[in-house]
Amino acid sequence: xxxxxxxxxxxxxxxxxxxxxxxxxxxxxxxxxxxxxxxxxxxxxxxxxxxxxxxxxxxxxxxxxxxxxxxxxxxxxxxxxxxxxxxxxxxxxxxxxxxxxxxxxxxxxxxxxxxxxxxxxxxxxxxxxxxxxxxxxxxx
Amino acid sequence: xxxxxxxxxxxxxxxxxxxxxxxxxxxxxxxxxxxxxxxxxxxxxxxxxxxxxxxxxxxxxxxxxxxxxxxxxxxxxxxxxxxxxxxxxxxxxxxxxxxxxxxxxxxxxxxxxxxxxxxxxxxx
Numbered sequence: 001x002x003x004x005x006x007x008x009x010x011x012x013x014x015x016x017x018x019x020x021x022x023x024x025x026x027x028x029x030x031x032x033x034x035x036x037x038x039x040x041x042x043x044x045x046x047x048x049x050x051x052x053x054x055x056x057x058x059x060x061x062x063x064x065x066x067x068x069x070x071x072x073x074x075x076x077x078x079x080x081x082x083x084x085x086x087x088x089x090x091x092x093x094x095x096x097x098x099x100x101x102x103x104x105x106x107x108x109x110x111x112x113x114x115x116x117x118x119x120x121x122x123x124x125x126x127x128x129x130x131x132x133x134x135x136x137x138x139x140x
Numbered sequence: 141x142x143x144x145x146x147x148x149x150x151x152x153x154x155x156x157x158x159x160x161x162x163x164x165x166x167x168x169x170x171x172x173x174x175x176x177x178x179x180x181x182x183x184x185x186x187x188x189x190x191x192x193x194x195x196x197x198x199x200x201x202x203x204x205x206x207x208x209x210x211x212x213x214x215x216x217x218x219x220x221x222x223x224x225x226x227x228x229x230x231x232x233x234x235x236x237x238x239x240x241x242x243x244x245x246x247x248x249x250x251x252x253x254x255x256x257x258x259x260x261x262x263x264x
Contacts, residue, residue: 045228
């Protein structure tokens with residue numbers, strides 16, 4: 001869904017993703033924002049889990065980067081948006097990368113596809129040598 | 141470096157995960173548990189995850205790995221206390237924790253382990 005003019009973006013926070021401890025911090029920050037924005041426990045859990053998967057990808061595959069967390073308000077709708085960016089090697093084959101069970105790193109291959117299922121909105125921009133940028137949003 | 145404590149209760153090992161684990165800590169637990177199973181000849185492992193607020197694919201893989209390694213070492217693994225929101229998310233994420241036995245709480249998990257010790261055939 002393209003960002004409409006009516007959506008306001010607030011409380012932007014930028015967090016580095018350089019170490020495994022940073023992944024924990026991303027989870028905690030996502031949880032805090034989700035609670036502050038009135039997300040239900042299930043919605044919090046889904047979003048935090050998606051954030052954990054993408055933060056780990058940013059570290060493991062993108063060689064580190066950052067995430068911008070922001071609160072969205074669209075009339076009565078409230079949401080949370082996370083944008084993960086890295087300057088890593090990028091993703092060669094996006095379709096493959098989004099397939100369940102496909103992994104180039106020895107994982108389960110559920111990170112990207114799972115994070116997409118756990119989000120209401122998901123966009124990915126990546127090209128070899130140009131890094132990766134993934135946006136997810138979840139509305140409560 | 142910090143570690144998740146592993147308690148011995150008779151022939152079983154009990155692990156209660158109470159912190160938001162970073163990945164290395166999870167790997168460390170996997171190694172520690174495997175060593176302890178052999179060292180004390182444990183017949184069962186009970187992992188209490190009731191304090192865990194999320195289980196992502198990394199933690200899920202760790203749990204599956206522990207269950208698999210324990211089985212090879214002749215020990216049963218039971219995971220107990222998963223929060224409902226975590227269970228809902230886990231399934232949507234695409235993780236089924238195949239081969240991992242679960243129980244609602246520590247008591248029921250202990251019963252399950254004791255029963256499999258008394259009558260291994262019944263568990264198949």
